[in-house]
Amino acid sequence: MAFRTRVPVRFGDVDHAGIVFYPHFFIYFHEAFEQFFGDANIAYHSLVGERRIGFPTVHIETDFQQPLRYGNSLDIELSVPRIGRRSATFRYTCYRHRDGVRACVAEITCACINMDSFQSFEIPEDLRTLFERFAT
Amino acid sequence: MAFRTRVPVRFGDVDHAGIVFYPHFFIYFHEAFEQFFGDANIAYHSLVGERRIGFPTVHIETDFQQPLRYGNSLDIELSVPRIGRRSATFRYTCYRHRDGVRACVAEITCACINMDSFQSFEIPEDLRTLFERFAT
Amino acid sequence: MAFRTRVPVRFGDVDHAGIVFYPHFFIYFHEAFEQFFGDANIAYHSLVGERRIGFPTVHIETDFQQPLRYGNSLDIELSVPRIGRRSATFRYTCYRHRDGVRACVAEITCACINMDSFQSFEIPEDLRTLFERFAT
Amino acid sequence: MAFRTRVPVRFGDVDHAGIVFYPHFFIYFHEAFEQFFGDANIAYHSLVGERRIGFPTVHIETDFQQPLRYGNSLDIELSVPRIGRRSATFRYTCYRHRDGVRACVAEITCACINMDSFQSFEIPEDLRTLFERFAT
Numbered sequence: 001m002a003f004r005t006r007v008p009v010r011f012g013d014v015d016h017a018g019i020v021f022y023p024h025f026f027i028y029f030h031e032a033f034e035q036f037f038g039d040a041n042i043a044y045h046s047l048v049g050e051r052r053i054g055f056p057t058v059h060i061e062t063d064f065q066q067p068l069r070y071g072n073s074l075d076i077e078l079s080v081p082r083i084g085r086r087s088a089t090f091r092y093t094c095y096r097h098r099d100g101v102r103a104c105v106a107e108i109t110c111a112c113i114n115m116d117s118f119q120s121f122e123i124p125e126d127l128r129t130l131f132e133r134f135a136t
Numbered sequence: 137m138a139f140r141t142r143v144p145v146r147f148g149d150v151d152h153a154g155i156v157f158y159p160h161f162f163i164y165f166h167e168a169f170e171q172f173f174g175d176a177n178i179a180y181h182s183l184v185g186e187r188r189i190g191f192p193t194v195h196i197e198t199d200f201q202q203p204l205r206y207g208n209s210l211d212i213e214l215s216v217p218r219i220g221r222r223s224a225t226f227r228y229t230c231y232r233h234r235d236g237v238r239a240c241v242a243e244i245t246c247a248c249i250n251m252d253s254f255q256s257f258e259i260p261e262d263l264r265t266l267f268e269r270f271a272t
Numbered sequence: 273m274a275f276r277t278r279v280p281v282r283f284g285d286v287d288h289a290g291i292v293f294y295p296h297f298f299i300y301f302h303e304a305f306e307q308f309f310g311d312a313n314i315a316y317h318s319l320v321g322e323r324r325i326g327f328p329t330v331h332i333e334t335d336f337q338q339p340l341r342y343g344n345s346l347d348i349e350l351s352v353p354r355i356g357r358r359s360a361t362f363r364y365t366c367y368r369h370r371d372g373v374r375a376c377v378a379e380i381t382c383a384c385i386n387m388d389s390f391q392s393f394e395i396p397e398d399l400r401t402l403f404e405r406f407a408t
Numbered sequence: 409m410a411f412r413t414r415v416p417v418r419f420g421d422v423d424h425a426g427i428v429f430y431p432h433f434f435i436y437f438h439e440a441f442e443q444f445f446g447d448a449n450i451a452y453h454s455l456v457g458e459r460r461i462g463f464p465t466v467h468i469e470t471d472f473q474q475p476l477r478y479g480n481s482l483d484i485e486l487s488v489p490r491i492g493r494r495s496a497t498f499r500y501t502c503y504r505h506r507d508g509v510r511a512c513v514a515e516i517t518c519a520c521i522n523m524d525s526f527q528s529f530e531i532p533e534d535l536r537t538l539f540e541r542f543a544t
Contacts, residue, residue, distance in 0.1 A: 158332075
């Protein structure tokens, strides 16, 4: 199962070539990531601010297949292909809204860390359960 | 006297209209602001991180006169038209590099605050002296 | 009457001081601006891309009253205090969601331009009608 | 041989966790990429704007090893591990300035495209020669 959300391309997200400047895709993915937690009633800002749990990115693989432009929206499917003890990999499969053309696929591996020590630790049970619901 | 610096327009700074998306001008101004301190051997990150002094923006007036494009650079003149007890106003007069066309003028008023309490306090003497060197 | 929308503070919008880096407010305002048109069934990207009409910012006045943090959302009220022949001023009054504390007020004047010539021209009738619905 | 440049972490580049929000690394890489061309007297904006040649990103692999903070600078080494007919892979090895701790390594594959047709075509000879100077 995948978590689905939609993110619009915003006016300032394009570059001199008129297409989405690719670093913005990672901002879109993070928005999807935050909504993924929010949808499970876990406010990401509380996770970070109160429980002091963070998920910094340690590895990325991304294929960009189709450029997007201002006026497009991105349909993002978020799933969890790998759940380790102290890290997990999140897959973002992105389609251009309306015509469904695949724009990109990214696999982003995040460590589970304590925000005070910046040391990794075991993914807490409630988060593991959430990730497993979206395992592929 | 004005502090002078140059900032390039970067690839991702433009918008769908092909001109610098105006929020980026404020990022350029902040870069100039950081360099203004750095040039006086005051590392802005130490000011914030160690001395716990911050200058959040409380008021802005800006006139945009000429759009800029990717490939342009911005010559910024930073001066200090008003130095109050707990705040100061910084003026950024910006010219397009090479032809000297004026692109924009901004007056940005910043409070001097303690970064822990977020309360304003009197501008420390060394910073006041710096600001006075660039008073207009 | 004001157009109302809500924009969340995103993870990467804060600065080293832990508060929203103020250039991001202008990005939020532009999102509200785009939604303002969209709500009237005028897709802003078509306005720019097909009708070749743009609204570059020529003047800004902004008061920042309260810093926002990650986890906050911004309730934005957009109204149109001044409608000229070739320009209009849009007011963004922003409240922190939930407690309603006023975070900032911005008046942003935009010229109405032809996107090909970058020359200003008279605001088209349908847009003038839209702006008048939200005049204050 | 590698092309070397330095990029400072800017005030607004950090996230709620106080470290560089990772999409900004790709902005840093693009700055290095533009300087890489500029250093060879090829203005990237002319390449795109006049010669109508672009290098959109088609594949990314990145390892993040050490978080960076505001106040840090990034020493970037850019080399070209793979030069194909219509694409090339650029490697960015990044060190934290002063202590030389490795922060991240990214391999970014870009297609060589015509900016009008968005079709790939053979890398022009002068650019191939440049890339070969930095082949690894």
